[in-house]
C-alpha cells in the first residue's frame with residue numbers, strides 16, 4: 480500500500496467504526512416487547528374529564544386519578560404525544576387530542592406555580608407536533624397567569640400559597656416552569672416572559688445551592704426585605720439532605736435555561752450538580768438512586784425511578800452542549816436499567832403506566848415504590864432525545 484492509500488484505508492475504517500457505534504447507540508424502544516405492551520395500555524383508559532391518571536398501587540390495582548388542578552395532570556397527555564413521536568401510530572395522537580381539552584381550564588389557575596408541568600408538558604409537547612394556533616393561545620395565556628406569581632423584590636416566582644411554614648416559598652422544582660416562559664417569549668416576540676425566567680433562575684442560582692453543589696428543596700423568602708429566611712426540605716429526608724428528585728429538577732432546569740440564554744453560569748451549575756448526583760457514593764450500580772441520597776436506611780429503602788429518568792433526559796441535553804461522555808454514559812445506563820424487567824411494570828398489571836418503582840413523597844408515606852406518571856414522561860423524553868442525538 481502507498482502512503483496515501485494507507486491514510487484513505489484508515490479514514491474509511493474510522494468512518495465505518497463510528498457509524499457502527501452510532502447505530503449501536505440508537506435505542507430502539509419499539510423493539511422491546513415488554514415496553515411496547517405497556518405503551519399500548521395507555522390507550523385503554525376511558526376518557527375522563529376530571530380524572531387524569533397519576534399513579535397506581537400495584538398491590539391493589541387501584542389507579543389514582545387526579546383533577547386538572549393537580550401538578551401531575553399534564554403528564555398523561557404528554558406521554559400520549561411522546562408515544563406518537565416514538566411510534567408514529569396515530570392512535571396516540573387521537574387520544575391526546577381527546578384528553579387535552581379537559582386541561583385547558585388550568586390556563587386561568589394562578590393559585591400554583593405548576594403551570595409548566597400542567598400546560599407545557601401537554602400543550603407544549605402537542606404544539607411541537609401540530610403547531611396549532613389554539614394550543615399556542617393556551618400556552619401564552621398560561622404564561623401570563625404564571626407571571627402573576629412573580630415577585631420583583633424577591634426576583635422569584637412563588638411556588639405555593641397558604642403554607643404556615645413559609646410566606647414566600649420557592650422550591651427547586653419551580654425551575655421546570657421556566658421553559659413555558661422562555662418559549663412564550665419566542666412565540667410572541669415579547670421579552671418580558673424571558674426576563675422573569677432569567678430573574679427566577681438567577682435568584683435560584685444564588686440561594687438554592689450548597690457548597691457541595693447539591694440543592695435545598697425549599698427556600699423561604701421575606702416579602703418585605705426580599706431576603707432569604709429559611710432553607711428547608713418538604714419531600715426529602717431532612718433540611719440538609721439531598722432529595723434525589725430535587726437534584727434532577729435542578730440539573731434539568733439549569734440545562735434548559737442554558738439552552739435559551741447561553742449563560743455559562745447556568746451550565747456550570749448544571750454540570751456541578753450533575754457530577755454530585757452521578758458520582759455520589761450512595762448511587763447504586765444501575766444508576767437509579769434512592770429517594771434521598773442521605774436516607775439513613777440505604778440500601779433498605781425505596782428507589783426513585785423518576786429522579787433517574789429526569790436526570791437521564793437532562794444529561795442527554797447537557798451532553799449535547801458539552802460532549803462530555805460521563806453524561807451520555809449515565810443516560811445510556813439509566814435507559815437500559817429502566818427498560819429492564821426490574822423497572823418496567825409487569826405485564827400482568829393493567830394500567831396506563833410504563834415504569835414501576837418511583838417514590839412520590841416519603842415524608843407523607845405517599846406513593847412509595849409505585850408507578851407514577853412523571854417517571855414515564857421523562858423516560859419517554861430520554862428515549863426520544865437519545866434517538867435524535
Ligand code: GLY
Pocket residue numbers: 550652714724839
Ligand atoms: N413537584 C413535586 C415533586 O417533584 O414531587
